[in-house]
Amino acid sequence: MPNLVASKTLSVPKNPVVVKESVAFTAVRTSDLKGHSGRGSSKDVTYDMAITNIGGYFDHTTGRFTCGVNGTYFFIFHIVHNRDTQVILVKNNDRQVSVHGDAGNNTRESYSNSVVLQLVVGDQVWLKLGGAHHLSSTTERLTSFSGFLLFAEQGTL
Numbered sequence: 001m002p003n004l005v006a007s008k009t010l011s012v013p014k015n016p017v018v019v020k021e022s023v024a025f026t027a028v029r030t031s032d033l034k035g036h037s038g039r040g041s042s043k044d045v046t047y048d049m050a051i052t053n054i055g056g057y058f059d060h061t062t063g064r065f066t067c068g069v070n071g072t073y074f075f076i077f078h079i080v081h082n083r084d085t086q087v088i089l090v091k092n093n094d095r096q097v098s099v100h101g102d103a104g105n106n107t108r109e110s111y112s113n114s115v116v117l118q119l120v121v122g123d124q125v126w127l128k129l130g131g132a133h134h135l136s137s138t139t140e141r142l143t144s145f146s147g148f149l150l151f152a153e154q155g156t157l
Contacts, residue, residue: 055068067119067122075147078142087129097113
């Protein structure tokens with residue numbers, strides 16, 4: 001029977017450093033948002049309040065998340081409207097995912113989408129409302145945007 005002894009030894013630093021970053025946010029609208037008229041135009045979606053803003057990297061007044069920790073992030077948004085709507089999630093002005101719905105029957109419809117993105121410090125992620133489209137929201141907080149850090153990375157990605 002062969003001898004099953006490990007031939008390599010692992011060296012462990014005397015004082016290992018473990019960095020654990022916490023980044024998470026959820027923001028909501030409590031009022032309607034009207035888009036710009038005309039095709040090709042868009043408007044950044046802003047929020048009336050941030051329910052959670054761990055790390056402080058989300059600005060609800062501009063609607064933008066600015067990455068402060070390199071890593072892999074998960075983003076999700078929920079939109080409610082009773083007419084035609086289009087919302088686009090962008091990273092540094094590049095379209096990532098979107099929703100486009102037509103609630104022509106004048107009933108409230110709910111739309112959502114999500115994405116996993118690798119970000120470096122300074123990257124920005126936000127939602128844009130397509131031109132001539134609108135969002136509905138009430139004090140029931142029907143429209144929301146959330147994101148959180150899945151895995152922190154050291155250095156640049």
